[in-house]
Amino acid sequence: MEIIPVHMDKKIRPGDDLPSTVVNALxxxxxxxxxxxxxxxxxxxxxxxxxRIVKLRxxxxxxxxxxxxxxxxxxxxxxxIILRESARLVRVAHVxxxxxxxxxxxxxxxxxxxxxxxxxxTLLPSDPDWWAEKIRERIQRDTGARVAVVITDSQGRPxxxxxxxxxxxxxxxxxxxxxxxxxxxxxxxxxxxxxxPADALAAAAVLVMGEGGEKIPIIVIRGAPYKRGEGKIKExxxxxxxxxxx
Amino acid sequence: MEIIPVHMDKKIRPGDDLPSTVVNALxxxxxxxxxxxxxxxxxxxxxxxxxRIVKLRxxxxxxxxxxxxxxxxxxxxxxxIILRESARLVRVAHVxxxxxxxxxxxxxxxxxxxxxxxxxxTLLPSDPDWWAEKIRERIQRDTGARVAVVITDSQGRPxxxxxxxxxxxxxxxxxxxxxxxxxxxxxxxxxxxxxxPADALAAAAVLVMGEGGEKIPIIVIRGAPYKRGEGKIKExxxxxxxxxxx
Numbered sequence: 001m002e003i004i005p006v007h008m009d010k011k012i013r014p015g016d017d018l019p020s021t022v023v024n025a026l027x028x029x030x031x032x033x034x035x036x037x038x039x040x041x042x043x044x045x046x047x048x049x050x051x052r053i054v055k056l057r058x059x060x061x062x063x064x065x066x067x068x069x070x071x072x073x074x075x076x077x078x079x080x081i082i083l084r085e086s087a088r089l090v091r092v093a094h095v096x097x098x099x100x101x102x103x104x105x106x107x108x109x110x111x112x113x114x115x116x117x118x119x120x121x122t123l124l125p126s127d128p129d130w131w132a133e134k135i136r137e138r139i140q141r142d143t144g145a146r147v148a149v150v151i152t153d154s155q156g157r158p159x160x161x162x163x164x165x166x167x168x169x170x171x172x173x174x175x176x177x178x179x180x181x182x183x184x185x186x187x188x189x190x191x192x193x194x195x196x197p198a199d200a201l202a203a204a205a206v207l208v209m210g211e212g213g214e215k216i217p218i219i220v221i222r223g224a225p226y227k228r229g230e231g232k233i234k235e236x237x238x239x240x241x242x243x244x245x246x
Numbered sequence: 247m248e249i250i251p252v253h254m255d256k257k258i259r260p261g262d263d264l265p266s267t268v269v270n271a272l273x274x275x276x277x278x279x280x281x282x283x284x285x286x287x288x289x290x291x292x293x294x295x296x297x298r299i300v301k302l303r304x305x306x307x308x309x310x311x312x313x314x315x316x317x318x319x320x321x322x323x324x325x326x327i328i329l330r331e332s333a334r335l336v337r338v339a340h341v342x343x344x345x346x347x348x349x350x351x352x353x354x355x356x357x358x359x360x361x362x363x364x365x366x367x368t369l370l371p372s373d374p375d376w377w378a379e380k381i382r383e384r385i386q387r388d389t390g391a392r393v394a395v396v397i398t399d400s401q402g403r404p405x406x407x408x409x410x411x412x413x414x415x416x417x418x419x420x421x422x423x424x425x426x427x428x429x430x431x432x433x434x435x436x437x438x439x440x441x442x443p444a445d446a447l448a449a450a451a452v453l454v455m456g457e458g459g460e461k462i463p464i465i466v467i468r469g470a471p472y473k474r475g476e477g478k479i480k481e482x483x484x485x486x487x488x489x490x491x492x
Contacts, residue, residue, distance in 0.1 A: 001249040001454050011431055091490045105405045105491070114437065115430045154441070158404050158491035159351045160412075161482045162422045162442025164449070176408045184361045185257055185460050191360065195400070195456055196408025203410070204450035208247050210441055211471040214431050225457045236407045244337045245351065245404035246492070 001225075003204050004031060005211075006218035014051030018131070019138035021049075022218060026139070031220055033145035038224050039135065040205035042217035043124060043153040043168060044115050046131045052123040053116060054081055068092055078111065078121060085109035085123055095156075100124060103237045104168060106155045115214050125151065128169025129233050136171040148173035148226065152202040154210070158245065165206025167198035167233060174231040175199075196236055197226035247471075249450050250277060251457075252464035260297030264377070265384030267295075268464060272385070277466055279391035284470050285381065286451035288463040289370060289399040289414060290361050292377045298369040299362060300327055314338055324357065324367060331355035331369055341402075346370060349483045350414060352401045361460050371397065374415025375479050382417040394418035394472065398448040400456070404491065411452025413444035413479060420477040421445075442482055443472040 008025045012018065022041060026033065033039075047053070061069065061076035065083055069076035072094055079096070083089075086098035086109045098109040102124065110124035125131055132149040139147050151169035156162075167175060175198035182190050205219040240246070254271045258264065268287060272279065279285075293299070307315065307322035311329055315322035318340055325342070329335075332344035332355045344355040348370065356370035371377055378395040385393050397415035402408075413421060421444035428436050451465040486492070 001450065003247040003249070003450070093490050095490055097490045107490075114439070115432070117432065156491075158489055159484055160442065160445065161484050162440045162445070164442050164445050166406075179456055182457075186361070186363065193360070193456075194408045195453065196406065196410050197453055199406065199408070199410050200449040200453040203446040204247065204249070207441065207443055207446040207471060210425055210439075211428075225453060238405055238407050243404055244339050244341055244343045244353075245402075 001221065001223040003208050004220040004222065005208050005216045006031070006220060007212065007215055008217055009215065012045045012048040014048065014053065016049050018046060018049035019135045022135050023138055023142045025218055026143075026220070033139065033143050033147060033220070034222065035146045036228075037145060038148045038150060038173065038201055038221040038226065039139065040150045040152050040202060040209075040219040040221060041132075041135060042206075042209055042214070043110075043128070043151055044112075044122060044214060045217040046125045046128065046151055047122045050125050050131070052125060053120050054123065055120050057119060068096070072096070081121060081123070082109045082111045085111055102128070102168070103234060106153070110153065124153070124168065129171065130169075132169040132171035146172070148228065150198055150202055150205070152206050152209070154206050165202040165204070165209075167202040167236070169233050170198050170231050172228060172230075173198065174227040174229050175233060175236040177225070177227045197224065198231075198233075198236060201226070248468040249454050250466040250468065251454050251462040252277070252466060253458065253461055254463055255461065258291045258294040260294065260299065262295050264292065264295035265381045268381050269384055269388045271464055272389075272466070279385065279389050279393060279466070280468065281392045282470075282474075283391060284394045284396060284419065284447055284467040284472065285385065286396045286398050286448060286455075286465040286467060287378075287381060288452075288455055288460070289356075289374070289397055290358070290368060290460060291463040292371045292374065292397055293368045296371050296377070298371060299366050300369065301366050303365060314342070318342070327367060327369070328355045328357045331357055348374070348414070349480060352399070356399065370399070370414065375417065376415075378415040378417035392418070394474065396444055396448055396451070398452050398455070400452050411448040411450070411455075413448040413482070415479050416444050416477050418474060418476075419444065420473040420475050421479060421482040423471070423473045443470065444477075444479075444482060447472070
């Protein structure tokens with residue numbers, strides 16, 4: 001499996017045609033895409049193309065936001081934006097752990113100051129699967145390659161220090177895969193063993209993106225094991241009542 | 247970055263010289279190691295070499311194990327082994343979520359029936375860092391290459407379905423890395439951004455291992471971004487009181 005970085009110096013602005021920008025960046029990189037390649041695209045560029053950028057000075061914090069902001073020492077306008085992005089708050093501390101309206105549990109509901117224009121924050125894309133599909137379609141139309149697309153984000157996680165890449169949107173692939181039927185060392189068929197290629201590929205992609213200080217928002221992954229098909233990110237979200245870790 | 251599978255048909259038995267087996271498998275693969283390569287080794291072969299295999303018929307379950315086994319419908323002998331491996335139980339259900347004595351929070355405290363000989367279970371290695379270091383040393387002695395080694399495991403996780411690879415032991419690398427100092431798109435230096443190359447590399451490695459039905463217990467990762475040095479896996483374990491996700 002190869003993880004190939006694609007540099008992009010162009011700054012994405014709201015309303016930019018992201019699918020065509022991605023195709024151009026891939027072309028400029030000289031990589032000839034093949035069927036089965038997975039294209040990872042960083043959340044930050046997707047959010048910017050969608051215009052998911054908020055100027056803090058335009059935000060009027062609610063009473064609740066002010067109260068939380070005071071308690072945890074954050075900017076009340078930023079707390080207001082986090083609350084708007086959240087379906088529920090998991091924990092209120094210097095980082096607000098929240099479940100976003102998409103269902104992701106992450107720090108500050110994905111509201112991010114880094115790589116945002118000065119005085120602004122970026123929000124997660126409103127529908128990352130939709131963006132993944134738009135990029136997948138455009139790549140197929142313009143290059144003929146039948147690829148999968150993963151929109152990636154970098155997130156903290158329970159139990160372990162350090163952020164790691166996660167998938168927040170997919171197209172052209174199932175986010176999960178069952179290894180059932182493969183034989184183990186003793187020749188017995190593996191019982192149902194569900195793995196998550198979408199997250200594993202996102203982890204590898206984001207590690208390589210990170211080296212570029214956000215100048216590598218696109219990664220081509222070649223030779224990845226995954227199941228093609230129409231997949232949705234919600235397939236990998238664990239229903240809370242089935243989450244034994246909590 | 248390249249993720250290169252190394253096939254190994256030899257079954258590892260207790261007492262086998264694992265470091266030399268790994269070096270031989272690498273040699274047979276024809277891969278010429280380079281300084282900076284990361285060698286991922288699956289927990290299952292490490293556990294077997296250490297003799298961390300328990301015959302269920304040799305186990306006498308305690309009263310507590312019997313009580314839990316009855317409640318959740320598991321084999322009381324398996325529950326007994328899980329309890330012995332655990333520092334604390336997080337959740338008692340059809341999978342026992344437990345924190346192992348190493349500090350990992352995982353299903354069944356890492357006690358595993360798959361890929362174990364019939365009637366047996368495997369336990370996690372007692373000191374995965376030690377094994378990583380032994381393998382690292384042997385590779386350097388026999389090939390001259392200064393590599394890092396990651397012992398990997400496949401684990402379920404909170405919030406998301408599907409197992410993903412995690413690091414449970416490291417040598418020759420820091421499990422965490424700070425991207426501080428890299429510049430963002432606006433030319434500002436990134437504030438402290440701690441990422442976890444050990445887990446990201448384990449995720450990629452285990453995805454590729456999984457395709458082999460455990461016949462690919464070794465992966466060579468070339469071109470990975472990580473920080474060399476003496477690292478310990480405990481550096482990436484988040485102290486419970488600092489875990490905002492729980």
